[in-house]
Each structure stands twice: as C-alpha cells, then as structure tokens.
Amino acid sequence: MAGRARRRAHHRADGRAGVGLTRRPAGGCSCRERKPVRGRVIQQLRLWSGVVLFAYVTGHLLNHTFGLASVEAMEAGRRVFSAIWRSPPGMVLLIGSFAVHGALSVARLFRKRDLRMPAWEAAQQLLGLAIPFLLCLHMLGTLGLSIRFGMDPSYPFVLWATWSDPLQQIALMAAAWTHGCIGIHFWLRLQAWYRTGLPFFFAAALLLPALALAGFAVGGRDVLAMAAADAGWVGAMLEGIRFPGREGVEWVQSVEARMSAMTGMAVAALVAWRLVRALRARRQRPVRVTYPDGRMVRAEPGATLLEVSRAAGIPHASVCGGRGRCSTCRVHVSRGFDTLPPPDEGESALLRRIGAPARVRLACRTVPAGDVSLTPLLPASAGPVEARARTGTQQGAEREIAILFADLRAFTKLSEDKLPYDVVFLLNRYFLAMGRAVEDAGGHVDKFIGDGVMALFGIDGGPQEGCRSALEAVRAMAAALGELNAALGEEFSEPLRIGVGLHAGAVIVGEMGYSRATSVTAIGDAVNVASRLEPMTKEFACQAVISQRVVRLAGADFSAIPSRLVEIRGRERPLRVYPVADGGDIPPPG
Ligand code: FES
Structure with missing residues (x-):
C-alpha cells in the first residue's frame, strides 16, 4: 500500500519529490526516472569503495616508510598489514571495493556526454585509468x-x-x-x-x-x-x-x-x-537550453544541464565536479520545469538540505527531456564556502522585518583632539554597548558603519515580534548610552548623543558579501527609509524617529507622542513618523 502511494507521489513543482513520476517527459523516460534511488546508492558506493582503497594505499605507504628503519621493520609491518587485508573479510572488502570503484568510475565516465571537465577532474580520471x-x-x-x-x-x-x-x-x-x-x-x-x-x-x-x-x-x-x-x-x-x-x-x-x-x-x-551513441543522438531532436543572457544552446539528448554548459563553454560552478554533493551547480528553471524528470533521492536530499526554493534543480543531476530556460544561481567562480548548506534566509528570502539605523552625533568633532588609540577604544565601547542592547532585545546587528549601527529585528520571529524587539532595543540603547556617558565622565566636553531611525517593511534578507566579508543583511526600500529617518533626528532635535508602521505592528501606544508627516526621497507619499525625544520615553508595547 505504502509502495503504491509512493509510486503515485507527484513530481512536485518545488523539485523536491524524491520518488515517483506522474508525467512522462516529452523526450521519453530516463533510467533516473525509473530508479530514482539508484543514483544515490551508486554515488555512495563509489565514494565509500574509494575511501576503502585510499585507506589501503595509505597503509601500504606507511609500511614503506618502515624501510627507513630496516627491511625487518618493513616485513613486521607487512605481517600486520596482511593480517587485516589478507583476512577473508579484508580480501572481500578490498577486492570488492576495487571492482566496484573501478566499474562505477568507468561507467560514470562512459555516461558523460561531454568529456570537457576541469583540469583537476581530468587529472584524477586519467590517473585512475592508469592504475x-x-x-x-x-x-x-x-x-x-x-x-x-x-x-x-x-x-x-x-x-x-x-x-x-x-x-x-x-x-x-x-x-x-x-x-x-x-x-x-x-x-x-x-x-x-x-x-x-x-x-x-x-x-x-x-x-x-x-x-x-x-x-x-x-x-x-x-x-x-x-x-x-x-x-x-x-x-x-x-x-x-x-x-x-x-x-x-x-x-x-x-x-x-x-x-x-x-x-x-x-x-x-x-x-x-x-x-554509436553520438551518431544515434545526432538523429534525435536536440534539446534547447536557454541561458539568462539569451544564449540558446542545442544539446545532445541525454546530457545533464552541467554537461550542456560545459560543452557550450559557458562557465558553470561545480565545486564537487558534478558528483551531486556541493549544490553549487544549482539552477532555477523558469521554462520547461515540468518536463524535467523528477530528482533522484540524492538530489532531493541535497535540495532539501539547502532549503532550495521552487523550480530549483542541480544541473549536474538533471537531464532535460525538453527545452528549458535556466539561470545558474551561483557565480561560476563559487567555491567551497558557497557550497556549504544554506537554509532559510541564508540563501535569500523575502521577509517583513524592522530595520534600525543609529548614528553617533558629532563624534568626529568630539574626537578631534583625541589620539587614534583613544578614538578606537571609545568607539569599541560604544559598539559593545549598542550591540548588546540590540542583541539582548532579540535583534541582529547587521553591521557597524563608521560610527553608525544597522540592526535587523524579526528575521525569524515575524514583523510584530520584530517591531516590539526594535522598540525595546531603542529603549535599551538610550539606557546604555546614559551609562556610557556616566562611565566616560570627563572624556568629552559634552555627552555622547545618538540618533536612531526605525522603520519596518518587506525586504530581501540573505547572506551577502564576498568571501569572509559575508554576512546576513537586508536590502530593499524599507532599509532605505530607515536610513533616511535617522538623520531626521537632527531636524526634530530628538533621539529617535520611528515610523507609524513600527508602532502599529508592535501594538504600542504612542498617543502621547505627537506624530509628523515627512517626505522621504524616492517615495511618492509622505510617511507618518513619531519623533521621540528620548528612547527611554518609548511606551512599552500594549
Ligand atoms: S556540481 Fe556539485 S552538486 Fe552539482
């Protein structure tokens, strides 16, 4: 019964169904459709048989090193080595691994429609064939x-x-x-x-x-x-x-x-x-694959999308060399998605692990049966760092969140007569105090920019919770600034002051940046609005300018605080905001 239900399982539009097929692709049925689990089993067999052989070679080389001591030491090592590998289970494991690894590797090479591959992969294949x-x-x-x-x-x-x-x-x-x-x-x-x-x-x-x-x-x-x-x-x-x-x-x-x-x-x-296969393929209708720049490639039927890219000389990320392990080859298929064979178990598992959105497939595992249009989702230069599992907002998601910008008022002027060491020390104390206030309130410090802070609230908890946290953070920041001023005492001729802008709205949240300078951040109109509210604190001579949207979502009672309509550059309509003289005056959420 369960088996029948599994066979009936639909090839879902999100490409993550692991088994079954209800639609026969236009170009016919591939082996991967009939046995969706097989690909993963084969991959694991090839991998672990290779690991066994590598362990054998490592032991063999270690045994050779004993020759630096004496031939007798080598021979003593060999007896231990042989006791493991010449035992019946050891022999079965070794010979079995050799046969399985060799056969599967040759079969994989044979299945490739196009033999173009990165230099490291070509070197590995040639060395493997020579062994x-x-x-x-x-x-x-x-x-x-x-x-x-x-x-x-x-x-x-x-x-x-x-x-x-x-x-x-x-x-x-x-x-x-x-x-x-x-x-x-x-x-x-x-x-x-x-x-x-x-x-x-x-x-x-x-x-x-x-x-x-x-x-x-x-x-x-x-x-x-x-x-x-x-x-x-x-x-x-x-x-x-x-x-x-x-x-x-x-x-x-x-x-x-x-x-x-x-x-x-x-x-x-x-x-x-x-x-023979190439000649037969010539008589079949080619599959047309269209890329984001409008380039259209006619590909031999049976080739994976990664092979199509490689054959056409189109750079395409493939950190694991097309072994279905890294996910860097993933593509968004905007046209022809429904004609694709369903993902095998290995591809489904990897897509699930990275939380792949709808219409995303691994190019190295997907053999198009009809014409498709695709967009590679990672740059061709993507490396192992980009290959690590990304989930939820890490890979980009639309969220409604609260965004806070804070800036130290006139700090450049205040620090003019300070030594560089003192400026760095004071700024770090300020960042520590503000960062703690944000994080204790449940926010995420996005970045420190000069003497400013950008923070996000509600990435996981939603807009209401995010706005309540953001208001709490403004209160905590005001309190922390008061403590900092008390601690710094005579350091400055006047106390440190901050200006805070706070707004909420739909943004794209994701892990962005390059190499080590990568972090979760947000982009979108709401971010721009929040950044423009912050300098308005000078105009209103207040500590925070908070949009009405934040107040509403937080369910806070701001009736005692007069609101204002402000023009925001780039927005058609004015925005209602609450200038708050002191963050400590913010009423708690209702
Ligand atoms: S190239 Fe690594 S999963 Fe496709």
Whole structure:
C-alpha cells in the first residue's frame, strides 16, 4: 500500500519529490526516472569503495616508510598489514571495493556526454585509468601467486623483484596516491573542519609518499646489498616464500597478457559504443537550453544541464565536479520545469538540505527531456564556502522585518583632539554597548558603519515580534548610552548623543558579501527609509524617529507622542513618523 502511494507521489513543482513520476517527459523516460534511488546508492558506493582503497594505499605507504628503519621493520609491518587485508573479510572488502570503484568510475565516465571537465577532474580520471595497468603486474606477482600457488610474498621478495626496475612501482604509488588525494580533497573540502586543517593535510599528503619513497629506496638498497654479499641469499629467500619458479613466472606473464588484451578490447568497445551513441543522438531532436543572457544552446539528448554548459563553454560552478554533493551547480528553471524528470533521492536530499526554493534543480543531476530556460544561481567562480548548506534566509528570502539605523552625533568633532588609540577604544565601547542592547532585545546587528549601527529585528520571529524587539532595543540603547556617558565622565566636553531611525517593511534578507566579508543583511526600500529617518533626528532635535508602521505592528501606544508627516526621497507619499525625544520615553508595547 505504502509502495503504491509512493509510486503515485507527484513530481512536485518545488523539485523536491524524491520518488515517483506522474508525467512522462516529452523526450521519453530516463533510467533516473525509473530508479530514482539508484543514483544515490551508486554515488555512495563509489565514494565509500574509494575511501576503502585510499585507506589501503595509505597503509601500504606507511609500511614503506618502515624501510627507513630496516627491511625487518618493513616485513613486521607487512605481517600486520596482511593480517587485516589478507583476512577473508579484508580480501572481500578490498577486492570488492576495487571492482566496484573501478566499474562505477568507468561507467560514470562512459555516461558523460561531454568529456570537457576541469583540469583537476581530468587529472584524477586519467590517473585512475592508469592504475589498473600499473597495478596488474604487481598484483599478479604478489596476490596472484599467493592465491594460485600458495606463495607468501615478503617485503625482501618484492623489493628484490622491483628495485632493479623501480619506475613502474614508483609510478603506481604516485598515481594511486594522487588519484586518492584528489578524490578525498574534493569530497571533504565542503567541510569547514577540513578547510581549517588543510595546511596540515596538505603537508601530510606530501610527506607520506616522500617518506614512503625514501623507505622503499633504502629497503631496496639493503636487499640488493644482501643479495650481492651472499650468493645464496636469493635462493634461500625464494625458497622461504615458496616461490613457484618458472611455472609461476609463466603464469604471471600469460595472465598479464590476457588481462592487457581484455582491457584493450574493453576500451575499444567503450570507444565504439560512445561513437554509436553520438551518431544515434545526432538523429534525435536536440534539446534547447536557454541561458539568462539569451544564449540558446542545442544539446545532445541525454546530457545533464552541467554537461550542456560545459560543452557550450559557458562557465558553470561545480565545486564537487558534478558528483551531486556541493549544490553549487544549482539552477532555477523558469521554462520547461515540468518536463524535467523528477530528482533522484540524492538530489532531493541535497535540495532539501539547502532549503532550495521552487523550480530549483542541480544541473549536474538533471537531464532535460525538453527545452528549458535556466539561470545558474551561483557565480561560476563559487567555491567551497558557497557550497556549504544554506537554509532559510541564508540563501535569500523575502521577509517583513524592522530595520534600525543609529548614528553617533558629532563624534568626529568630539574626537578631534583625541589620539587614534583613544578614538578606537571609545568607539569599541560604544559598539559593545549598542550591540548588546540590540542583541539582548532579540535583534541582529547587521553591521557597524563608521560610527553608525544597522540592526535587523524579526528575521525569524515575524514583523510584530520584530517591531516590539526594535522598540525595546531603542529603549535599551538610550539606557546604555546614559551609562556610557556616566562611565566616560570627563572624556568629552559634552555627552555622547545618538540618533536612531526605525522603520519596518518587506525586504530581501540573505547572506551577502564576498568571501569572509559575508554576512546576513537586508536590502530593499524599507532599509532605505530607515536610513533616511535617522538623520531626521537632527531636524526634530530628538533621539529617535520611528515610523507609524513600527508602532502599529508592535501594538504600542504612542498617543502621547505627537506624530509628523515627512517626505522621504524616492517615495511618492509622505510617511507618518513619531519623533521621540528620548528612547527611554518609548511606551512599552500594549
Ligand atoms: S556540481 Fe556539485 S552538486 Fe552539482
């Protein structure tokens, strides 16, 4: 019953339905529609099988570093290493991960309609493809002989066998380690803790292979020295590990030849299939994708929206390389949204996590079945910081809030005879007092501008609560200023004075800025109005000018305070405001 209900689930307009399909896209059905969960499972399998292999390579390199101590230390380390990875569960995990990771990575590469990709991704793919070729002989000569002939491959044997021609082994180490590091980096760089520790991880990523190479070199030198010093050493060593002799060598050579031939045929088949697919796609009607600047791209059916952008040379953010992890490729689809296949489970989960609004999809996971118009939501230069999960107002939302501007009156003149150190000290005391007053009242200090303050109220609680908090903040600011003046005593020839403008209205609230200078702020007409009310405190010789809208929303009784109509530049109608002589006179909300 539940399954049937799930199958009936509609492809909601917000693009976040995880399963089901009620509308068949114009261009036919894709595999992602039939098995929406599959994409996420595949992604997780590829990721975690890669993590297992990276753990194996890390352990292997660590074992190599023991060569800096002695060959015996390497061999002792290998016994521990083998106890883990040569145990039945370890073997299943290792071989299974290798097979799964390799197959899924090749399949992913094959599924790509366009092979244009960032340099780091291309490097990772090429290194990944090289690993099986570099690994083949090493695996057959150790694990293969072990399984087939019961040999117990020791470190002295491997060093003796490889050190006379070590380049392949070194290339294998470099390819596997670099491939893994790129994958781990582009997976974890979305995490704040990883970015914090990046210098340490980077140093470790360089140090470990360098030490492993040094250990490998020292171990190889020692083994060759032992072989040179004792004519019977090699024979005894081979006998000790039950080396199968010529029969084993011929077996390795024949299996390697067959594996190379099979790999070559598989590559040829994949290339041929890509060609066939491209020829078939040419006979199909292309999908037209229109960008905000009016550019229209004709794309091969089956390509994701990210691939369409890349193929057309249109810069498009993709921090995770199109793996559906970062959300930086997200687009707003203004036309043709209903023809898109529903998001798979992975895409749905990510869209939910970032609180994506309606008609937003991940470009790297969306294969358009018909013509669409889209707008990328992040600049092409977006990095890991922009990729972190943004929710609610962080990614931009319309809210009705109260906005407060406060400014220190004549502070420049007052501070003329002060040392720069004193000015900074006094301003920081003032900011501390005002910031606390705002936050204690439930507001959010947006920014300090010169000797001014901008604060927002009601971002989460709504306009009524926001306006009540804002009035409370004005009262608290007046009280805090009184205390500050009392504390500063003779510092100034006259007490510090502030002017406050307070208004409420609909604004866009969101996280804005660049790099570290990013914060939650608001833009909109109500912000401009509040900023223009603040200087009117000079005109009315009062401490605060508060719009009638704030008073109404707060439910405060201002009947004892005469109101005024004021003209605001850029507004057609005058605005009714209450000039308040002292913030402490503000009546509490009703
Ligand atoms: S590129 Fe990272 S989610 Fe699409």
